[in-house]
Each structure stands twice: as C-alpha cells, then as structure tokens.
Amino acid sequence: MITAGMSCQLIHYTHEEHDKFFEVCKNFNFIIVRCNPGQIKADGGDQQKFDDGMREMRKAGIQVWPSPDVMEKMGAKDALCKVATLNIGLEDTLAYYSPEEFAAGFKKTMAFQPRVIKQNRGSSGEGIWIIKLAEGNYCKEYGERSCEDGEVLKLMEANDNHEETHTVAEFIEFCVSGRSDKSGEWTSKGVGKYLEGGKEAGGQLVDQRFCPRIVEGGISAVGGTGSIYTYYGPEEASFKTLTENFLQKDLPKVMPSLELAEEPVPLWWTTDFILASPEGTPKEEEKWIVGEFNCSCVGISRCLAAYCKDDTSNASFDDIIEEDKAE
Structure with missing residues (x-):
C-alpha cells in the first residue's frame, strides 16, 4: 500500500x-x-x-x-461446523455450548474414532487436544456405543505437543470446570473451563475428526505474508482438486455460510487445509478440509522480533532489523 x-x-x-x-x-x-x-x-x-x-x-x-463481526465469526472455532457441508468441510464436525451437550456428544464421537477437541478462546494451539482411546477399541459404526467415564484417553496438546493420560470423566471435568478434585493432575499450561461464560461469551468446544495425514503437513491459502514458503499457483497439478473445490466452488459460499453474506472476504487472511483422505487415494479424489480460518492478526515473520511474549515483554518495532523493516 x-x-x-x-x-x-x-x-x-x-x-x-x-x-x-x-x-x-x-x-x-x-x-x-x-x-x-x-x-x-x-x-x-x-x-x-x-x-x-x-x-x-x-x-x-x-x-x-477486519471488522469486529468478521473477526469474531470467521475466527470462532464453530466456523468449522458452519462450513461442514462444503467441499472443504467434514460433516461430522460438531460444536458444543453446554456441559451436557459436550459430555453426551464427546462420549459418542470418541467411541467411534480419534478426535480433535478445540476450545474457542485459545491461540497458538493452547486448548487444542488430539485424543485417542488408550485401548483403541473403537466401534465400527458411529453411535454404536458411547465411552464410559472410566475409559482411558491418550491426549496431546497442540501448543507444545506434551502428552497426558486421563479418563473420559477427568477430561470432561477439566474442559468444563478446570482443575478440581475430579479432574486429576494436569501438566497443561492451560486452565480448562472452555465453556465458561456460555455461548455469548465465546464459551464453546468444537469436536472434529482427527486426520492422521496432518503429519505430512498442511496447505495454507494465504492473503498476504512475510514468511518464506514454497508457493504453488492455482494451476499446480498436485493440488488441482483442492484449488478447484475451494476457489471455484466453495469460496463464494464461505462468507454466507458464516452468516457474513454482506461482508467481503477479509483484506488479509489465511485458511489452513489438512488432507483428510486415506493414503492411496487418487489425486483427483482427495479431500482437503479446513483446519481453521484466521483473519484476526495474521503473523508477519519479518516482524516477529517486535512480538511481545512472556519472555520478551519489552519487544517493540525498534527490535526489527533494518533490512526487514525496509522489506
């Protein structure tokens, strides 16, 4: 500009x-x-x-x-539920706004397959849990059974990839009430209480299928960045299915799906995609799903030196080297 x-x-x-x-x-x-x-x-x-x-x-x-409404609705984790029926969504993505909804829904989805539970308020992966049954005893059909309170879960938090082991009941208690006599001992840096304040205050959890091919990396559709990446144009054959489904079919539907029909797509935003198809799927049949939208404060790697964190609380614009400032 x-x-x-x-x-x-x-x-x-x-x-x-x-x-x-x-x-x-x-x-x-x-x-x-x-x-x-x-x-x-x-x-x-x-x-x-x-x-x-x-x-x-x-x-x-x-x-x-972005406007406050775009930032709120596009950045909320339940945006993944609102695009669930698009090519870039998964129809078994659920949102929970009350403890009762969460306990019943999570026990059913967890009994079926590994899940990713995401809180709405966190950033940098805090409160995003990749969860598997310790016994691996998943049912063959969704709804065939629900987990018992005492079943053991293996959990990994996305912010630092640390692992914990808890029962179903302990995990639900931590998500709803935080650390308590019923939640067991937690090493997470977070405090839980993900539903605190209710829907109006942003209290929500999203329950999404875990896609194991995330270990292969993801693809980001980026509306501006200062990072160094390998760029692929929309004509790249390797991602033809993704680009056609997203750019030609789904992009015009994204803002209406998020109840933002009168708003244009943000000036500066990113969409992260994860490959949901099993290995061996032909390229033309691959399904890429949205992991998250981000339009609140998309990172600029050239300016990270000015980013205040717990250990750099006095960081400022002056800490950016002149070469990066010029660029």
Missing part, C-alpha cells in the same frame, strides 16, 4: 486513551486492525468497547479490516 502511494501510519491502541485513539482514527480513510483477540483484555482494557468503537468508524464511512 505504501508502494502504491498511500500514507500508512502505525498507531497504538492503549485502553487508557480510548477516546483519543478513536478521535485520531477519524482522520483516516480506512483502518487495518492488527490485534489478537484477548490482547486488549489482558492489558486491562475492554474488547467490547474497542469493537464498538470500530463499528462506529464503519458507520462514519471509514472502512475497517
């Missing part, structure tokens, strides 16, 4: 200067939001107040990318 002649200014939002920030925003033609969900709240601010401010900008004719 700068190369195209636009004046692009980096402005920081601090909740203590909320009103001043939005007064400054009125001087721009459009705003690109670069803030992960949870960062404002973690700093002591109010995410809802910030989102409402951005909605007011749109009402005033100032475009915002």
